[in-house]
Amino acid sequence: MERLKSIYLVLLFGFLYLPMAVLILYSFNASKYGTHWDSFTLGWYRSLATDASLIGAATHSLLVGCLAASMACFIGTLGAVGIYRYRFKGRIVLQGLLYVTLMSPEIVMAVSLLVLFIALHMELGFCTLLLSHTTFCLPFVTVTVLSRLDGFDRHLIEAAADLGAGEWQAMRQIVLPLAMPAIAAGWLLSFTLSLDDVVVSFFVTGPEFEVLPLKIYSMVRLGVKPEVNALAALLFAVSLLVVSGAQYLLQRKPK
Amino acid sequence: MRQGNFFRTSVILLLSVWLALFVLIPNLLVLAASFLGRDESGFINLSPGLGNYLRLFDSVYLRVFAHSLWLALLTTLACLGLGYPFAYFLAQFRTSVRPVLLTLVIIPFWTNSLVRTYAIRSLLAARGLLNNTLIALGLIEEPVRLLYTGSAVLIGMVYILLPFMILPLYNAIEKLDHRLLEAAADLGAGRWRRFWQVTLPLTLPGVIAGSLLVFMPALGLFFIADVLGGSRDLLVGNLLKDQFLDARDWPFGAAASMALTGLLFLFLAAYAYSLERFAVEDRP
Structure with missing residues (x-):
């Protein structure tokens, strides 16, 4: 057996x-x-390294990934602190909205964001891509940080307040250091999410701003190419590194 | 105190405004668009009606929805069948090995799904590893057509979504109180009875959560069908993509998107209901 x-x-x-x-x-x-x-x-890797449009797309992807992950971490961490510390009207609604965003299929989100950008007459490209990626990363960061904060002793913040710390000081010296592993893990996961996204990017980016997953999508549809193997292997290596890092950060016990 | 209030207001507002602007309002716009008509020249004209929803009942689109639901259901069942024993055995390993095994499940979960679909494609290709192996073994003489079939899409879906099933299942199974199983054994319940009457009901929330996490994306992942199935297997995801990006019939696409969202809410409600019922049954 x-x-x-x-x-x-x-x-x-x-x-x-x-x-x-x-x-x-x-x-x-x-x-x-x-x-x-x-x-x-190593020829396929070499031909990747000389493909200018591919390098361009990869640069775009890295740029959007870093920026979207950072924005999602900034808004998500502050939001998580807000949800954790305060009781306010609409708190349940806010949490509900977070979970709906987390659960809703990418394609539905993609469609709704496209409709929004067109309604606002925004040109599809870098900005729309960044806003969209930040949006789908946001609930991941918020939920990760929130679940870490939930494990803490609330009295720490009260003690800081009693000792005369203002909100910002308590945030900087108590909450942020405690939540840091979750924030870092959230950043790494957001970065991978952004780097991997096909569905949302497909809808909200324009022809001038090509990103790596879409580039791969068009290459894959045209048939099997050895360069794609090399590219896939590289992306797998990146995911492996980033996810192991995030796992390490998340599984470390809180001090 | 003023500083505190300012901090409080700004952190809550920041998140709320972002979600309102990029989640709530866009979805309301889609909802509104789904009731409008299509203009020959522009995108949308103002003639409210239920026409788009009625068009969804056209047999062509009904077939797309039925086919998607059927494929998503098959995917969910396959993932459940493969994943439940897997999660169950995983939870029985020594606690020192488990995090490593779990990380091995999580890595594919976070790996580019397009890259993984492509990997399946090259495996199933006419001159791919599978065909070559079968030929080398002498089981077949000519390469078998594996790609561009319904089974290829199903295999791809299961391959992409299996980790989504295993993780919640594992969480539920790991929490299982083994004293309950011992008690059932003491009371004379056999292996199967213990499984059906103790293990399965207690891990049901994991089963339902995993099924939702597989079922919902399975309806929307258009690129799996694109890459593995060719264009014959139209799914809801492909329909949405076509309506919005190729046919440019936005109001109709919006109606299809709302129908998909409605279906998913129905499933989510069923999930919440089953959790609630489960919690009630749990009470002594």
């Missing part, structure tokens, strides 16, 4: 990882059509 369980776990992990492993292996394969193993090459 024990052996059966282990076999099942290994099989399912195999299902989750085998396709990626094959992709990474083929990214080093010199054979153009990937039908058989030819010889080891």
